[in-house]
Amino acid sequence: MLLSSVVLGVMATAGTARADSCYTWSRTLAQGASGADVKTLQIRVAGYPGYGAVLDIDGSYGPATAAAVKRFQSAYGLTADGIAGPATFSKIYALQDDDCTPAHFSYAELNRCNSTWEGGAVSAATAKANALRTMWKLEALRHALGDRSITVTSGFRSRACNDAVGGATSSRHLYGDAADLGAGPHSLCTLARQARNHGFSGILGPGYPGHGDHTHVDHRSSRFWSASSCGI
Template identity: 80%
Template structure:
């Protein structure tokens, strides 16, 4: 199904919702070559349908939060869904039904990437996603989650362009640019962002709200020309010139 048709379907669902139409029985919209939900997901739901939803709302965990992609629709997932709904003018009840899914279908391309980012954009190294510190499949899956977080960040900043200057790197690519041996770029869950419509400090400050455990920016060594975001296991934020800091002190324990 083309993007235009998906957008039209989303509009029809929105009209139905405003008119009080019961949407739970409506046929679900479909996204070719991607994931299609059926029914309604709410707190207590579990399984792959929930995990796919979590990927797409990973950018809405709340300030300083990181949403787990565990397939369990707990309080954190409910809150993330509610924030996503509020961001797009939907009823923010934390229940994922037809209107929520219609918005997600409108926001994603047929390969499940968000409309404003692509796998090619998150990989300036090779087309196979191989040679990093994780399997190619894991690196590509990590990049998908990063893109959905970036899509949330982009929307929060007025739907203006966010320029990605570096993404996944194999070990050889990372060595060539002088990256640290523990760089999150080797895991596929990192992105370097260049200045554009938004300053580097604006990007670093806003990233705190969109699921990034790692944020490095102006004032941190070798980061005055970009803002780095990633999905490391524990939080480390340092962009001293932007007033961005976490409880962790010292230099980045993982490197960039």
């Protein structure tokens, strides 16, 4: 009984590694925890759900969140125990900028259309929040591909912007949760194939009509992957 109390006490103690200008966790997190701090963590590790999976951003630290944390930890050479403590938080702090975006992506990259984030299919706040989740998944994708740059050619679009480029009327770009990726250090097929491991339910690439020059990723409600030239 004493041991159990000690363990529970450890899980509730402060897990803060240092103050961070974006967000600072004040406790160690593990399975069974819940709250806004868990949800904030889930956004940061949502790019590590495993092949074909999508991590729910629900504020509940269940087995899927623990598994994603383990993959994040392993990717960065940390002890992969699925418990988010000081070492895990320190790595996240090192990866995020003051506005909570990951180090290698920005709101400007995900929105070249309307800086107010208005005019899409959802509120400006929702579109911007969706873009943040996309960026953290892209950060995971970038790291998996050797930390070489990924070029984002399109992100959020207002309806006016979407119409101007001939986007579909139901385009995920209107929700802020989509990104088009151009070729660069990585081929479009490399991007499409690797994206399957990083929480994107929508992946369209070479072989899908209109996607010969980019790979599209998004967070649609059910999986749709199509890039036949890439074997997807």
